[in-house]
Amino acid sequence: MASPFHLLLFFSFLSSLGNTFPVLGFHSNSVFFPVIKDAATLQYVARISHGTPSRPNNLVVDLGGPFLWMDCDAGHVSLSNRLISSCSVNCSKAKFHDHGSKSTGGCLFNTNCNVFLYNGITGLTAKGELVEDIIAVDSVGRLEVGQIQTVDTFLFSCAPTFLLQGLASGSKGTLGLGKASISLPSQLSSSIGHPQKIFLCLSSSDGVVLTGNGHPLFGTKITRSLVYAPLITKQHDYFINVQSIKINGKRLAVDKSMLLGDEEGKLGTKLSTIVPYTTMKSSIYAIFSKAYGKAAESMNMTRVAAVAPFELCFSSKGVENTILGPLVPEIDLVLQSEMVKWRIQGRNSMVKVSNQVMCLGFLDGGLEQSSSIVIGGLQLEDNLLEFDVGSSMLGFSSSLLLKETTCSTIIQDSKLKQCI
Structure with missing residues (x-):
C-alpha cells in the first residue's frame, strides 16, 4: 500500500506539470499513463490530455476495447477537434473492428463517420462520431522529464453522455487497449515509432499503462x-x-x-x-x-x-x-x-x-x-x-x-x- 507521503509526492509532481497533465515516460520509445484504482467501482482509471486548449480527462482502462471513446460535450470545446468523413481511409480503419458497422452506415458523400460504441461494464451500446484531435504525450530521457510532445492526428470517438453510465465517478469515457488499428497503442506505435507492445502494471492504488519499451521503467531484471x-x-x-x-x-x-x-x-x-x-x-x-x-x-x-x-x-x-x-x-x-x-x-x-x-x-x-x-x-x-x-x-x-x-x-x- 502506498504511503501518504509517496502519494502526495506522486500527485504533486503530476499537478506541477500544469493542466496538460502530460503522459509521462522514461525513454523516447515509451509513453507512460498513470493509472489509479477507483475504490467505489474497482475500475482502473487513466488520464489523457487532448484538444486545444489541452485538457485532462479520466478514462476507464478497457484492455479489450478497440479504441478510445469519450463524451466530447462535457463542457470542453476543443478548437482542434476535426470530424472524420465516412468516405475516408481512417473511417475504414475504424470500422474494420466495428461489430456494429452495418448499423452505422457506409460511405456517403458529405457525411460523418459513425462507429459502434460499447460500454463493457454496463453492456450499453451507442453510435458515436469518429474525430481527430491532438493528444499530449511526454517523450523523456531515462531519469529526467523531457519536452511535452503532441500527436496531432489521434483518432477517437465522441460518445453520447448516457454511455458513461456505470463508469467510475468523473470518468469521461474508456481507454481502449485492444488489438485494433485505432486503439491507443496501435496509433502511438505508428505515429511515434513504438514497438507493438503494451505493458500493464496495476495495483490497489496507483499503477501504469505503458506503450513501447518497458526496460527503462521496470528494469531489465524484471x-x-x-x-x-x-x-x-x-x-x-x-x-x-x-x-x-x-x-x-x-x-x-x-x-x-x-x-x-x-x-x-x-x-x-x-x-x-x-x-x-x-x-x-x-x-x-x-x-x-x-x-x-x-x-x-x-x-x-x-x-x-x-x-x-x-x-x-x-x-x-x-x-x-x-x-x-x-x-x-x-x-x-x-x-x-x-x-x-x-x-x-x-x-x-x-x-x-x-x-x-x-x-x-x-x-x-x-x-x-x-x-x-x-x-x-x-x-x-x-x-x-x-x-x-x-x-x-x-x-x-x-x-x-x-x-x-x-x-x-x-x-x-x-x-x-x-x-x-
Missing part, C-alpha cells in the same frame, strides 16, 4: 524474468490458452476442451481490466470451487457464510500472513506446458471483506459466459504483463511480491527519482 505464452487475439480482445488448472499442485478434473473453448463459438481464457474478479463458466467453476474448498479444509481453514458476490468465504483467524498475502491454497493456470504456469497466491486470490472474514475472488460467470475463464483485475494486480502484439506473445511475471516490489512501488520510486 522484464527479462518474464515468462511467455502465446497470445491469442479474437476480434480485439486478448486470450491465452489455459490447458489445465491446479490447486496446491493437484490437477483439477476439468476437460481440456472446456478450458480451450473448442465448441463452436466458444472462447478460451480472456484477460480483462473491467471485470474486478476472475469469472469462470459454471461447469468449470463447480469443479474449481469444490476442489478449492477441499484444499482449504486440508489447510485447517474454517468455512463461514458466503458474502455476496462471493461464494467461498473463510475465517481469517489462524491464517498466516506472508509476503504473498494470506497463506491459502495456491492456484496454477497451466499454459502451453507444465513448466509455464501463472501462479495465483493469497494476495491475488483472497478479498478481505472484514477483519474476520476473507473470500475467494473467483466467481461463477454463469452458463452463458462466452469465455471459459475471464481473468479479472484482482488477479492482474502486481503482475507485470507485456502484451507483445507484434509477435503475439504474452509475458507475465506472476506476483511481483516475490521480487520484493509492487507496481505501486515501481511507479513511486521512478517519480521520486525525477523529483529529487
Whole structure:
C-alpha cells in the first residue's frame, strides 16, 4: 500500500506539470499513463490530455476495447477537434473492428463517420462520431522529464453522455487497449515509432499503462524474468490458452476442451481490466470451487457464510500472513506446458471483506459466459504483463511480491527519482 507521503509526492509532481497533465515516460520509445484504482467501482482509471486548449480527462482502462471513446460535450470545446468523413481511409480503419458497422452506415458523400460504441461494464451500446484531435504525450530521457510532445492526428470517438453510465465517478469515457488499428497503442506505435507492445502494471492504488519499451521503467531484471505464452487475439480482445488448472499442485478434473473453448463459438481464457474478479463458466467453476474448498479444509481453514458476490468465504483467524498475502491454497493456470504456469497466491486470490472474514475472488460467470475463464483485475494486480502484439506473445511475471516490489512501488520510486 502506498504511503501518504509517496502519494502526495506522486500527485504533486503530476499537478506541477500544469493542466496538460502530460503522459509521462522514461525513454523516447515509451509513453507512460498513470493509472489509479477507483475504490467505489474497482475500475482502473487513466488520464489523457487532448484538444486545444489541452485538457485532462479520466478514462476507464478497457484492455479489450478497440479504441478510445469519450463524451466530447462535457463542457470542453476543443478548437482542434476535426470530424472524420465516412468516405475516408481512417473511417475504414475504424470500422474494420466495428461489430456494429452495418448499423452505422457506409460511405456517403458529405457525411460523418459513425462507429459502434460499447460500454463493457454496463453492456450499453451507442453510435458515436469518429474525430481527430491532438493528444499530449511526454517523450523523456531515462531519469529526467523531457519536452511535452503532441500527436496531432489521434483518432477517437465522441460518445453520447448516457454511455458513461456505470463508469467510475468523473470518468469521461474508456481507454481502449485492444488489438485494433485505432486503439491507443496501435496509433502511438505508428505515429511515434513504438514497438507493438503494451505493458500493464496495476495495483490497489496507483499503477501504469505503458506503450513501447518497458526496460527503462521496470528494469531489465524484471522484464527479462518474464515468462511467455502465446497470445491469442479474437476480434480485439486478448486470450491465452489455459490447458489445465491446479490447486496446491493437484490437477483439477476439468476437460481440456472446456478450458480451450473448442465448441463452436466458444472462447478460451480472456484477460480483462473491467471485470474486478476472475469469472469462470459454471461447469468449470463447480469443479474449481469444490476442489478449492477441499484444499482449504486440508489447510485447517474454517468455512463461514458466503458474502455476496462471493461464494467461498473463510475465517481469517489462524491464517498466516506472508509476503504473498494470506497463506491459502495456491492456484496454477497451466499454459502451453507444465513448466509455464501463472501462479495465483493469497494476495491475488483472497478479498478481505472484514477483519474476520476473507473470500475467494473467483466467481461463477454463469452458463452463458462466452469465455471459459475471464481473468479479472484482482488477479492482474502486481503482475507485470507485456502484451507483445507484434509477435503475439504474452509475458507475465506472476506476483511481483516475490521480487520484493509492487507496481505501486515501481511507479513511486521512478517519480521520486525525477523529483529529487
